[in-house]
Amino acid sequence: MSVVVEGLTKAYGRSSHALDGLSFTAGVGVNGLLGPNGAGKTTLIRLLATVLTADGGTMRLLGRDPATERSAIRRRLGYLPQEPGYHRGFTVFEFVDYVAILKEMADRRARHDEVRRVIDAVGLADVSGKKIRALSGGMRRRVGIAQALLGEPELVLLDEPTAGLDPEERLRFRELISRIGENRTVILSTHQIEDVAALCGRVVVLKDGRSAFEGAPEELRALAKGRTWLWEKKAGLLSWRTGEGVFRSIGDPPEGARLVEPTIEDAYLLLLGEATLVAAG
Ligand SMILES: Nc1ncnc2c1ncn2[C@@H]1O[C@H](COP(=O)(O)OP(=O)(O)OP(=O)(O)O)[C@@H](O)[C@H]1O
Ligand SMILES: [Mg+2]
Incomplete structure (x- = not known):
């Protein structure tokens, strides 16, 4: 190394x-x-x-x-x-x-x-x-x-x-x-x-x-597998309304959410979001 x-x-x-x-x-x-x-x-x-x-x-x-x-x-x-x-x-x-x-x-x-x-x-x-x-x-x-x-x-x-x-x-x-x-x-x-x-x-x-x-x-990227989803409501650690009007969210998915393939950016945001939560309490 x-x-x-x-x-x-x-x-x-x-x-x-x-x-x-x-x-x-x-x-x-x-x-x-x-x-x-x-x-x-x-x-x-x-x-x-x-x-x-x-x-x-x-x-x-x-x-x-x-x-x-x-x-x-x-x-x-x-x-x-x-x-x-x-x-x-x-x-x-x-x-x-x-x-x-x-x-x-x-x-x-x-x-x-x-x-x-x-x-x-x-x-x-x-x-x-x-x-x-x-x-x-x-x-x-x-x-x-x-x-x-x-x-x-x-x-x-x-x-x-x-x-x-x-x-x-x-x-x-x-x-x-x-x-x-x-x-x-x-x-x-x-x-x-x-x-x-x-x-x-x-x-x-x-x-x-x-x-x-x-x-x-x-x-x-794999860190966000199963934890990136689309839903009609805002939820999760971080979510934003997409062009199609549904919310794309990261975090633990609620019942009925549609899981999607995460990007490396999803995983990065998830990681930082969780690190912040851990730090906060
Ligand atoms: N010369 C300096 N004097 C005092 N504090 C500093 C100095 N340089 C950096 N810091 C502090 O150290 C921390 C880390 O700064 P650093 O520049 O290494 O971050 P960074 O990850 O490169 O950020 P960015 O993405 O904005 O470039 C910050 O809290 C910053 O305010
Ligand atoms: Mg820098």
Whole structure:
């Protein structure tokens, strides 16, 4: 396993725990990280990227301990932050080259070859001379992914790479990310549950700084089997009126409800809803 995390805790200030005893593992392939706003996804990714240090718990990244071997880990790591600073006056090439310099790629010619390779890999070769500020949001995200691929990292951390993209662009991202995950460990945080279903071999659901689920997307979906139904009335943990006028609900079905195949989103909402109920009482 490339990532082994056990009992990880992290607090900002004294009051609340962003991570509260989180354990999970991740290996080669695309690993999805789901969770509501504030669940701790970005905190976890920043810990994995070694830009934050944990308060407690243990982490092994690529077989190493980030407390003592941080540089060795960083050399084999690519990271797209949730809110990257792009230096908008740079061209695409200049920006990626700048990150490559920070990544200690000293030899100019080899570095430029690598910069061109990653720009090409994300399909931006045509705009490599354009200023970042002149790019669309989707193209800018691809620049972020390009810099995360510099130096063929074995562990790639992508914090909401598809936020705000149109459906077509998101499909292109799926292709790109699944390609990246063929031979390395990708950890991808997202609110796009369909992306997880389509892309990820494994998914971890974070809730209040802990893992509420870890497994295959299909196993997540199975949690809602027999607990997703249509009925004429509002009932269950969560329900909404569909276009056909009946209510689609999740939770324990009442007598006479018509069971339907759950989606992974149903299961996700069910899981979060129950976690909330447990927390509340
Ligand atoms: N720098 C910070 N200072 C104080 N509190 C923080 C800081 N960063 C995050 N937090 C808090 O830690 C918790 C987890 O935040 P985090 O950003 O990790 O969540 P997230 O799952 O990435 O959310 P989102 O989906 O909105 O990106 C939240 O309660 C948040 O308010
Ligand atoms: Mg976040």
